[in-house]
Amino acid sequence: MKRIVILGAGESGSGAAVLAKTQGFDTFVSDLSAIKDKYKVLLDKYNIAWEEKQHTEELILNADEIIKSPGIPDTAPLIQKLKAQGTPIISEIEFAGRYTHAKMVCITGSNGKTTTTSLIYHIFKSAGLNVGLAGNIGRSLALQVAEDNYDYYVIELSSFQLDNMYNFRANIAVLMNITPDHLDRYDHNMQNYVNAKFRIIQNQTPEDAFVFWNDDPIIKKELDKHGIQAHLYPFSAIKEQSSIAYVEDHELIIEQPIAFNMEQEELALTGTHNLYNSLAAGISANLAGISKEYIRKALSDFKGVEHRLEKVARVRGIEFINDSKATNVNSCWYALQSMVTKTVLILGGTDKGNDYTEIAELVREKCSGLVFLGVDNSKLHLFFDSFGLPTVDAKSMKDAVEAAYKMAKKGETVLLSPCCASFDLFKNYEDRGTQFKQYVREL
Incomplete structure (x- = not known):
């Protein structure tokens, strides 16, 4: 019997274990950290052997195939041993x-x-399609494949997930943009990160679709390198010769595969970045054959994503916005760009090789103060201290919220848009955003 070992027992690992077990494999799960109770219950329900807080090598190195959590880097000693002996890792x-x-x-x-x-999932679901949500959000894809029977899956894929995908095929692949991120995992080599993102189109055929932002300089430069087989569906903010979707005269227009238009002011999401999100989602729904009526309705009534430019509260005339999901500099750029008032920006955390030059002009233009939230804020001070803005260091979210509240004037905005990963002070970006909301509501 083929032996499959799963490294990491979070959402993806425990789901993969269930699928492996139901497919008849000898299955074992190993996690160097403590396993959450809900995943222990799931593994026990399927009689899957597991261990936590250790990796017992004799139980792992004998695997025929390894399923690795995306959070485990290739540089981990155990992964190096598995690679050295030629064990497939997916x-x-x-x-x-x-x-x-x-x-x-x-x-x-x-x-x-x-x-x-x-947004794509919302459109598909609203149109009555039998669809699952998976990847970085939603339930584990493997668990859904084991327990459910969907016709479509809408899957958010990180570069880490794409790294260990080889034969998987996306019928519709959407590439939003490529800006520096996670460079600490890619030997601080931008091309390695770019190559990881472009793995989303591997194995596509002429029957498939590749939807991408046509104005992204890196995507444009890379297009000819990858021997793309799929039909191209480029979108842009304004009409360009090669774009099949764009905005013209305040109207969202999609030309292919079926002509579609919608007034921009009817879109539920506002801001330039959300315009691109709406265009990409509209094209994807169009490709799936969803009627214009359902696409229009869903694009107009979508509620947005938690921790992404989420309005939390207005306290004594000061607006508080939670953008904890902004874990890189470019994401913070979009958030600052959408601000219409002077802003106190809370940023900082685990630096991933960030270059803050991208937001320098917007910080000068939009910000009235900065709160540095992290264990080590030296890089932030080095870059921003010369701007002449008031700054405060905070070692907890409670302190950061209180400092920003004192700094902000009536009519201004306090924006949590950290530019960084959360792991120095928080479990994850969700924990960071949840704490922000909690302490704002306690003001």
Whole structure:
């Protein structure tokens, strides 16, 4: 019997274990950290052997195939040992794709992928399609393949997930943009990160679709390098010769495969970045054959994504906005660009090789103060202190919220848009955003 070992027992790992077990494999799960109770219950329900807080090498190195959590870097000693002995290492998404004939709508990009994924899922669901939401959001794809029977999956894919995907095929691949992110995982080599993102189009055929932002300089430069087989569906903010979707005279227009138009002011999401998200989602729904009526309705009543430019409260005339999902500099750029008042910006965390030059002009133009939230804020001080703005260091979210509240004047905005990963002070970006909302509401 083929032995499959899953490294990491979070959402993706526990789901992969269930699918492996139901497919008849000898299955074992190992996690170097403590496993959450809900995942222990799931693993026990399927009689899957597991261990936590350790990796027992004799139980792992004998695997025929490894399914690796996207959070485990290739540089981890155990991964190096497995690679040295030639053990295949794949992702949960790659594994799940072997056991379903559902159509795959896959979204990646440095920014906007969660909103776009959620929006596409909302349109499909509203139109009555039998659809699952998976990847970086939603339930594990593998678990859904094991327990459900969907016709479509809408999947948000990080570069880490794409790294260990080889034969998986996206019927509709959406690439929102590529800006520097996670360079610490890619040897601080931007091309390595770009190559990871472009893995979303591998295995596509002429029957498939590649939807992408036509104004992204990196995507444009890379297009000819990858031997793309799929039909191209480029979108842009304004009409260009090659774009099939754009905005003209305050109207969202999609030319292919079926002509579609909608007044821009009817879109539920506002801001330039959300215009791109709406265009990409509209094209994807159009490609799936969803009627114009359903696309229009869903684009106009979508509620948005938690921790992404989420309005929290107005306290004594000061607006508080939670953009905790802004874990890179480009994402913060979009957030600042959408601000219409002077803003106190809370930023900082685990630096991933960030270059803050991209937001320098907007910080000078829009910000009235800065709160640095992190264990080590030296890089932030080095870059921003010369701007002449008031700054405060905070080592907890409570302190950051209180400092920003004192700094902000009536009519201004306090924006949490950290530019960084959250792991120095928080479990994840959700924990960071949830704490922000909690302490804002306690003001």
